[in-house]
Amino acid sequence: MLVAQNATLSLWEENLEQLSADEEERNWEDELEVLSARLQEPVNINAATKRQLEEFPFLTDIQIENILAYVYINGQMQTLYELQLVAEMDRQTIELLLPFVCIKTVEGPSRYPSLKTVLKYAGQEVLTRLDIPLYTRKGYEKNYLGPAVYHSLRYSFRYGDYFQAGITGEKDAGEPFFALHDKKGYDYYSFYGLLKNRGRLKALTLGNYKLGFGQGLVIGTDFGLGKTFSMSASEFRRGGIRKHSSTDSYNYFRGTAVTVEILRFLELSAFYSHRSMDGVVKGGKIASIYKTGLHRTEKEADKMNAFVMQSAGGNLTYEKNRLKVGVTGIYYRFSHPYEPDLKKYAKYNLHGNDFYNLGVDYKYRWGRLVWIGEGAVGKQGYALLNQLKYKILTGYQLLLIHRCYSHDYWSFFGRSFGEGSAPQNENGWYLAAEAAPWAHWKFFASLDMFSFPWWKYRISKASQGIDGMFQATYSPQKDLLLYLNYRYKRKERDVSGTGGKVTLPVFHHKLRCRLAYTPGAFSCRTTVDYNCFRQQSGEGHEFEGKQGWQCTQSCAYTFSGFPLAVSVQGTYFHTDDYDSRIYASEKGLVYTFYTPSFYGRGFRYSAHIRCDLNKTFMFLVKFGQTAYRDRETIGSGNDLIEGNTKTDLQIQFRVKF
Numbered sequence: 001m002l003v004a005q006n007a008t009l010s011l012w013e014e015n016l017e018q019l020s021a022d023e024e025e026r027n028w029e030d031e032l033e034v035l036s037a038r039l040q041e042p043v044n045i046n047a048a049t050k051r052q053l054e055e056f057p058f059l060t061d062i063q064i065e066n067i068l069a070y071v072y073i074n075g076q077m078q079t080l081y082e083l084q085l086v087a088e089m090d091r092q093t094i095e096l097l098l099p100f101v102c103i104k105t106v107e108g109p110s111r112y113p114s115l116k117t118v119l120k121y122a123g124q125e126v127l128t129r130l131d132i133p134l135y136t137r138k139g140y141e142k143n144y145l146g147p148a149v150y151h152s153l154r155y156s157f158r159y160g161d162y163f164q165a166g167i168t169g170e171k172d173a174g175e176p177f178f179a180l181h182d183k184k185g186y187d188y189y190s191f192y193g194l195l196k197n198r199g200r201l202k203a204l205t206l207g208n209y210k211l212g213f214g215q216g217l218v219i220g221t222d223f224g225l226g227k228t229f230s231m232s233a234s235e236f237r238r239g240g241i242r243k244h245s246s247t248d249s250y251n252y253f254r255g256t257a258v259t260v261e262i263l264r265f266l267e268l269s270a271f272y273s274h275r276s277m278d279g280v281v282k283g284g285k286i287a288s289i290y291k292t293g294l295h296r297t298e299k300e301a302d303k304m305n306a307f308v309m310q311s312a313g314g315n316l317t318y319e320k321n322r323l324k325v326g327v328t329g330i331y332y333r334f335s336h337p338y339e340p341d342l343k344k345y346a347k348y349n350l351h352g353n354d355f356y357n358l359g360v361d362y363k364y365r366w367g368r369l370v371w372i373g374e375g376a377v378g379k380q381g382y383a384l385l386n387q388l389k390y391k392i393l394t395g396y397q398l399l400l401i402h403r404c405y406s407h408d409y410w411s412f413f414g415r416s417f418g419e420g421s422a423p424q425n426e427n428g429w430y431l432a433a434e435a436a437p438w439a440h441w442k443f444f445a446s447l448d449m450f451s452f453p454w455w456k457y458r459i460s461k462a463s464q465g466i467d468g469m470f471q472a473t474y475s476p477q478k479d480l481l482l483y484l485n486y487r488y489k490r491k492e493r494d495v496s497g498t499g500g501k502v503t504l505p506v507f508h509h510k511l512r513c514r515l516a517y518t519p520g521a522f523s524c525r526t527t528v529d530y531n532c533f534r535q536q537s538g539e540g541h542e543f544e545g546k547q548g549w550q551c552t553q554s555c556a557y558t559f560s561g562f563p564l565a566v567s568v569q570g571t572y573f574h575t576d577d578y579d580s581r582i583y584a585s586e587k588g589l590v591y592t593f594y595t596p597s598f599y600g601r602g603f604r605y606s607a608h609i610r611c612d613l614n615k616t617f618m619f620l621v622k623f624g625q626t627a628y629r630d631r632e633t634i635g636s637g638n639d640l641i642e643g644n645t646k647t648d649l650q651i652q653f654r655v656k657f
Contacts, residue, residue: 013585016593019226021583029246030210030222032591041160042102045083046076051202052161055239058096060391061365063088077103090394092436112198113162122159126655128152129589131173134647139174139638144296146176152247153186165193170247174296181301188249188293194241202267203259208244208252211271211413213315213328214361217376217383217423220415221251227430227448227467240269240315246591249293253311270314276305286338297638308335311413324363328376331356332412345455348380348408348425355379357411368392374416376423381409383423385416395436402429407454419450419467427451442473458493460500465491479519485512493535504536508579521558527551533579548575548599550582556608567608573598589620589652602628602644618654623647 016031034055043052045067053064066087071077080103083094113121131150140148150173156166169186176182192207212222222239241259244252257271278290280303290303313330333354342349359376373386387401403418407425416423417430428450436442451464466489473483487510495502509532516525531548554569571584581599587608588594598604606624613619625647628634634641 013593014228017583017585017595018228021595021597029248029591030242030244032593033245036591037158038100042100044104044106045080045101046071046104047106048101056097056100058093060088061370062368062391063093076106079103088394092395113159118159118163122157122163124657125154125156125158127154127156127590128653130651132649132651133173134649135641135643135645137174137635137638138640138642139296143298143638144174145180145298145301146171146174146182146296148173151177151186154245156245161196162198163193163195164243166243166245167191168245168247170249172294172296175294181295181304187295188247190244190246190249190252192243192245194243200261201258202261203241203257203269205241205243205257206255208254209257209271210239210242210244210252211257212239212242213269213317214326214359215372215374215385215387216416217374217385217414218328218357218359218411219313219330219413221253221413226417227446227469241271250291265318265320267317267319268314269316271312273309273311275309277307277309278303279306281306281336284336286334286336286340288340289338309333310335322365324361326361327359328361329356329358330413345457345459348454350380350410350412352379355410355412357414359383376409376411376414378410381406381424383409383411383414383416385423387417395434395442397434399432400430403427407452419448419465420452420456425452425454425456427453440474440476442475444471444473445469459491459503460494461492461503463492463503465489479517481514481516483514485514486510495536506533506535506579508533521560523556525552525554527553527584529582529584531575531580531582533577535579546576546580548573548580548582550574550584550598552584554586556587563612563614565610565612569606569608571598571604572602573604574601575599586624587622589622589650590618590654598626600628601630602626616656618652618656620652620654622650622652624650 038055048067050064050068053059053067063086066089067083070082070086077083080098080101083089083097129150129152133148136148137144150171152168152170154166154168156164158164168190170188171177171182171186175187178185190208192205192209194209195204196202198204210221211219213219222242241257253271253273254275255271255273257269259267259269261267278293280287280290286307295301295304309332311330311332313328315326315328317324317326331354337353339351340349342351355378357376357378359374361374363370363372365371368391370389371386372389373384376383383403383405385401385403387399390398392398401417403416403423403426405418405423405426409424411423414423415421418426419428420426428448430446430448432444432446434442434444446469448467449464450467451462452459453462455461456463467487468489469485469487471483471485473481475481489508490505492503493506494500495504511530512527514525514527517523529550533546533548535544550571550573552569552571554567556565556567558565567587569586573582573584575581575598578599581597583595583597584604585593585595586606596604604624604626606622608620608622610618610620625645628644631644634644634646
């Protein structure tokens with residue numbers, strides 16, 4: 001079981017690392033909390049529902065149907081080894097699934113637990129975090145209003161898949177605590193209550209929540225498909241209504257949402273949200289929306305709760321046999337007209353007072369071929385996404401994705417597959433293939449050809465590009481993994497100093513080699529990265545090349561007979577500039593994933609110590625330091641640090657009862 005769990009966690013970490021490098025400042029707390037809960041409360045395969053199995057993106061629709069059919073026809077499984085007898089289930093998928101499922105005998109139909117049972121047997125958790133910077137930023141001299149310590153506190157109440165509730169409070173470094181504009185204590189609070197699977201009532205939430213329907217062209221505030229090195233996560237299904245328990249103070253709805261089963265094959269979801277948002281209001285108009293959630297200075301505090309956004313909408317989904325069709329609609333409005341200063345590249349971006357989006361998503365499976373897509377329109381523009389996935393045979397898969405997002409499509413909550421962060425101003429074809437021709441070997445290759453019909457940031461014309469990836473993975477034994485990953489990207493960019501009059505291609509090459517060895521309680525991982533960034537200059541179109549590389553070594557050991565796990569990691573990086581920067585993920589705190597980027601020349605090392613005293617108490621300490629060799633100061637403005645080192649101490653304490 002330990003080997004299977006390591007394989008599953010490794011896959012998730014590798015995919016999140018790739019997504020984090022593509023999409024900076026992404027908060028993964030909710031996703032990692034769900035993963036952790038599933039590891040602690042595995043699904044009973046004998047009582048699993050289709051909805052529960054759909055939570056695992058590495059399971060295809062055929063595999064889910066076959067698991068349910070096997071239990072229905074042959075009776076309850078007696079051992080997890082019976083998964084090998086289920087049609088279409090291969091060794092890799094079984095290894096990924098094992099940590100999340102268990103075998104228990106089911107006696108009679110399951111009943112919804114009584115309130116007394118929920119209160120008596122529910123799991124409760126209190127998790128607190130303290131970040132202590134061992135350095136001083138310039139802003140604390142006169143601008144920052146609070147202490148330099150970061151602090152968060154989370155309480156959660158959970159009874160299986162039936163009921164969840166909780167509250168989260170967070171104070172960022174530099175923000176006051178029970179003072180000035182934060183007299184209520186924490187600068188940010190998140191609260192939620194989620195009731196699920198109560199007969200025809202599939203989900204009911206109050207407080208903060210996330211939504212995801214279809215392919216995310218209308219609403220996609222939850223985790224979605226990105227460009228990763230594995231197709232094991234490509235079957236990700238939008239989660240509908242989900243709780244929001246993380247410290248992300250921007251990406252959520254606040255109000256109520258409900259999903260009801262009208263018929264066995266027809267579900268209706270509806271929601272309403274009313275929340276205050278940060279921004280700058282001038283002359284009765286919203287000039288900008290502030291997304292960071294930081295309120296450290298008077299200027300930042302003035303942006304707090306500057307306006308209100310209201311939104312309402314719903315989704316109607318029909319699913320029967322091989323066909324699934326859904327309709328999603330949303331209407332949202334600001335309390336003041338949103339009129340930002342739109343630069344020419346942002347000429348067609350969203351502005352105004354009230355907006356709407358309407359989309360139709362669909363899915364049809366024919367044997368091993370799956371067709372998934374969505375079409376959407378808004379107050380301006382349209383968006384269309386389609387994907388075909390074909391499993392040729394065990395170990396061989398193909399994926400084709402086409403997207404067409406008009407340059408003027410307005411979708412404030414849309415988030416879907418693409419080169420950009422929003423489904424707007426982009427066309428493209430993405431082709432991926434995965435093959436395992438020999439034992440212990442797996443190959444992955446992808447090619448994304450995209451174009452931007454209108455200008456983009458630092459691109460003063462319509463442009464195009466390509467993004468290709470290849471990875472070879474070799475695993476001769478369960479505790480040994482070696483892979484080589486190469487990625488090539490070509491885009492266009494304005495040449496500096498030309499005022500946008502000259503736009504030429506830039507070329508980015510990334511090469512990574514990683515060796516992971518996990519014999520039992522010990523694990524060792526070595527990573528070497530090389531980046532090459534090249535841009536044609538305006539004079540004679542000569543190439544200017546920038547390079548960067550890093551070497552990272554991490555080791556971890558979990559003691560037997562003693563509740564202690566220790567992990568250490570060291571990184572040396574050397575890059576010519578920001579464009580050739582590198583990413584080096586390291587072990588984070590509970591429910592966090594940390595992938596910092598570095599440029600310049602220096603070292604990064606960290607130590608991570610976790611002590612699980614018993615099933616109730618957990619104590620975690622992480623120490624990290626970054627030392628630069630090419631500068632005397634770090635950062636700029638209020639964030640300026642005098643000196644070439646940056647040292648942090650993080651402490652986390654958890655109580656379960």
